[in-house]
Amino acid sequence: MNEALVELYSDYLLSSFGQATATGMSEMLDGAYSHDQVTRLLSTNDFTSKTLWGMVKSTVRQIESEDAVLIFDDTIEEKPYTDEDALVTWHYEHTKGRTVKGINLLNCLYHTQGVSIPVSYKLIEKPIQYCDFKTKKLLRASETTKNEDFREILHVHIPA
Structure with missing residues (x-):
């Protein structure tokens, strides 16, 4: 999984005021990531609670x-x-x-x-x-x- 793209996509979702789309993200980043890369990321990964925990565990440990x-x-x-x-x-x-x-x-x-x-x-x-x-x-x-x-x-x- 491309964790940098996951991080970027989640930031995009949080900062969007209107409809959030893979194409919109690609345009906002001047094509640094194509809409196909975002679509593949979302369709080929099974994001679960376990995935979330893996991404935030180190942060939780720092502030626990x-x-x-x-x-x-x-x-x-x-x-x-x-x-x-x-x-x-x-x-x-x-x-x-x-x-x-x-x-x-x-x-x-x-x-x-x-x-x-x-x-x-x-x-x-x-x-x-x-x-x-x-x-x-x-x-x-x-x-x-x-x-x-x-x-x-x-x-x-x-x-x-």
């Missing part, structure tokens, strides 16, 4: 302290116009008091000395389809609960 905390968060990136599948599906959004269509992301931040670093995440998939007998609607469910998912994340970073 006794008063640090792990912050767990549950967020939904709305995708109202995207076709529904196991990843992009309906999730209950507590801040809105209703369900919204999107991607549900559980994440874990390491926080100390005023700095928060993402150390783990999980995208919630709902591959199980079932019919609600009352409403006759087709619904989706995850194979695990969010509580189980958060505990799994915790055990990865704080072994027993």
Whole structure:
């Protein structure tokens, strides 16, 4: 994996105000990286929570302290116009008091000395389809609960 390109691409995503595209990044860098290089990077690598930890571990080790905390968060990136599948599906959004269509992301931040670093995440998939007998609607469910998912994340970073 081209870590320099990963770093550059993540900076590009963070600094973009509008639509972020591989072509846009290539143009911004005056062709230093082609849009094909960015596309290949994204399509041929399996970015996981383990990949993230590998990239931030040295930084966490530099700033770790006794008063640090792990912050767990549950967020939904709305995708109202995207076709529904196991990843992009309906999730209950507590801040809105209703369900919204999107991607549900559980994440874990390491926080100390005023700095928060993402150390783990999980995208919630709902591959199980079932019919609600009352409403006759087709619904989706995850194979695990969010509580189980958060505990799994915790055990990865704080072994027993």
